[in-house]
Amino acid sequence: MSEIVDQLAELTGLRDRDTLDVSLVTSIRDLLQPGSVAVHRVVGDAGDERWLTRAHLDVADVAARADSSWADPRSLPMLAERPEWRRCLQAATEVELRGSDTTLLLPLASDSGVIGVVEIVTRQPLTDEIKRLLIGVLRIYRNVQGLLDYSERDTLTGLLNRKSFDETFYKVSAAPSPPIADQAGGRRHGAAGGYWLGVVDIDHFKLVNDRFGHLIGDEVLLLLSRVMRSCFRFYDQVYRFGGEEFVVLLRCAGEDDARAALERFREAVRGYVFPQVEHITVSVGFTDVRHGDSPNAAVERADRAVYFAKNHGRDQVRGHAALVREGLLEDDKKAGDIDLF
Ligand code: GH3
Ligand code: MG
Ligand code: MG
Numbered sequence: 006m007s008e009i010v011d012q013l014a015e016l017t018g019l020r021d022r023d024t025l026d027v028s029l030v031t032s033i034r035d036l037l038q039p040g041s042v043a044v045h046r047v048v049g050d051a052g053d054e055r056w057l058t059r060a061h062l063d064v065a066d067v068a069a070r071a072d073s074s075w076a077d078p079r080s081l082p083m084l085a086e087r088p089e090w091r092r093c094l095q096a097a098t099e100v101e102l103r104g105s106d107t108t109l110l111l112p113l114a115s116d117s118g119v120i121g122v123v124e125i126v127t128r129q130p131l132t133d134e135i136k137r138l139l140i141g142v143l144r145i146y147r148n149v150q151g152l153l154d155y156s157e158r159d160t161l162t163g164l165l166n167r168k169s170f171d172e173t174f175y176k177v178s179a180a181p182s183p184p185i186a187d188q189a190g191g192r193r194h195g196a197a198g199g200y201w202l203g204v205v206d207i208d209h210f211k212l213v214n215d216r217f218g219h220l221i222g223d224e225v226l227l228l229l230s231r232v233m234r235s236c237f238r239f240y241d242q243v244y245r246f247g248g249e250e251f252v253v254l255l256r257c258a259g260e261d262d263a264r265a266a267l268e269r270f271r272e273a274v275r276g277y278v279f280p281q282v283e284h285i286t287v288s289v290g291f292t293d294v295r296h297g298d299s300p301n302a303a304v305e306r307a308d309r310a311v312y313f314a315k316n317h318g319r320d321q322v323r324g325h326a327a328l329v330r331e332g333l334l335e336d337d338k339k340a341g342d343i344d345l346f
Contacts, residue, residue, distance in 0.1 A: 009138070010033060012036055013145055026059035027069045029123070029146055034062045036142075037135065039127045044113060045090060046121035046238035048078065055081035056090065057239070059121070074240050077254055085173050086107050093122045103130065111143060117163075155308045159245040161223060162230035170244050170252065174202075174300040177254065192276045198293040200294035201263035205233070205270075208286045208319040217281055229287075236270040248272040251257055252304070257276060260293070267291055275320065286320035295325060309334060 012032040019025055026044040033042045043061040047054045050311045055078050058067040074079065093100040093110040100110040107130045113121040123143065125131070126246050131139075153232045157169035165173075177200045205214075209228070214222040226249060233243050237253055244252040255268075257263040267289050290310025294303055310323040313334065317323075328334040 009036065009087040013142070016142070016145060017149055019149060021158075022150070025146070025150065027071070029142075030060040030062045033123070033125060033139065034064075036138075037125070037127070037131070038064070039125050040064055041124075041126045042119060043124045044267075045087075045124060046113070047084065047094065048081070050078075052079070052236060054084050055335050056084065056087055057081055078238065086302060089126070090122045094119050099136070101130065107131070109136070109139075113143060114147050116147070116154065117183070131278075140177050159247075162227055162245050163250070164230050164234070164243050164245040166244065167246050168244075170246070171300045172253075173242060173254065174294070174298075174303070177297060178294050199257065199259075201255040201257050201260075201291055201304045202294055202307050203253045203255060203267050203289055203291040204304060204313050205253070205287050206288050206315070207249040208288055208315075210249045210285070213282055213285065219320070221281055225282055225285060228277070228279055228287070229274065232273050233270060236273050237266060252307075254294075255291075258327060260287075263291055263293075264322060264324055271320070271322055288314035288319045290314060290323040291322065291324050298328065 011191070012035060016025075016028055016032055019028055026046070030044055033039070041061065041063045044059045045056045046059050049055045057076065058070075058072045060071050062069045084094075086148075089100055089110060091103060092098075093112055096298045097112045097114070099112070100109075102108040106126050106128060109125045109127070109131055111123045111125070112119045113123050123139075125139070127242055136331060157165055159166045164281045207225075210222065210225075213225055226245075230245060230251070233253065237243060237255065240256055242254040244254070246252050253267075254264055257266060269288055271287055272284065277284075279285060288311050290307040290313070292303055292306040292310065306325040310328060312324040313328055314321045314323040325334065329336045
């Protein structure tokens with residue numbers, strides 16, 4: 006009993022969503038000593054969803070293993086390739102598979118629905134009492150995730166908020182870059198990979214509010230956030246910084262890839278038909294994230310590229326480094342703390 010309380014205290018003490026799944030499998034392993042336990046989450050675009058194993062512990066493992074957070078989605082198994090997992094997910098119900106071992110699949114829910122499955126392999130089938138205990142642990146997990154979402158997400162769009170940006174930014178600017186997957190899911194040779202920061206500002210958004218009112222303006226922000234979410238990979242982080250300024254933290258092999266991803270997004274916005282308003286465009290500035298960078302310094306570089314785009318016709322993507330190379334921007338000229346847009 007005291008062990009259960011300890012595990013729950015551990016789980017509810019977490020403030021970092023990245024470690025939540027590892028902590029969950031570790032708790033279940035310590036409580037039940039199963040043959041293996043894993044958390045598989047659904048990632049990827051609607052219609053092309055994949056399974057990403059976020060944490061997996063075998064009985065002999067010291068630490069949990071996981072798929073690379075930077076896996077190319079196309080290298081991951083499709084939903085249909087794991088029919089039992091899919092059944093558990095879609096029916097939001099427990100699935101038990103009996104063979105020489107027993108596999109129990111439990112739906113992993115968040116406030117926005119079922120987001121994955123927990124897979125527990127044991128020698129003997131688990132008793133109803135143990136299953137009830139597990140379901141209780143998963144409800145606590147869901148509550149913790151809900152609290153994290155509440156403090157880290159923007160209420161209008163559901164995107165991450167500014168508060169969570171600084172924390173993630175410091176993590177990526179301090180860490181050595183992990184290798185990046187190429188289209189076939191293997192490592193891309195010769196490309197160290199890195200992080201890129203894109204700042205997105207809607208063009209003439211004041212006019213949208215003036216013509217259609219704030220409620221319609223808010224709807225545009227919500228729909229734009231969906232376009233943004235669907236344009237980037239599951240591991241790219243998308244933020245709303247308040248107002249009509251959005252930020253994306255991209256993992257890309259190089260400047261050209263970052264530019265191409267942001268161009269794809271700009272084109273997608275251009276082609277999207279918003280109710281009533283119909284068409285909007287965005288100006289985008291981007292920069293590389295440098296080792297030891299601060300969030301403010303990087304955002305300022307990207308902001309200056311946005312400012313340049315605004316002054317040169319809007320509806321375009323501009324890279325800070327290219328502007329500096331071309332002599333159109335000075336590298337360390339300080340724009341100050343004023344809000345440019
Ligand atoms: P520019 O092309 O130069 O960016 O022109 P702009 O009109 O978009 O100018 P700016 O970016 O300075 O405008 C920001 C406007 O966005 C001001 C405000 O009317 C609107 N806005 C900011 N936050 C919100 C919000 O939460 N909801 C709505 N509806 N409008 C917002
Ligand atoms: Mg604007
Ligand atoms: Mg603005």
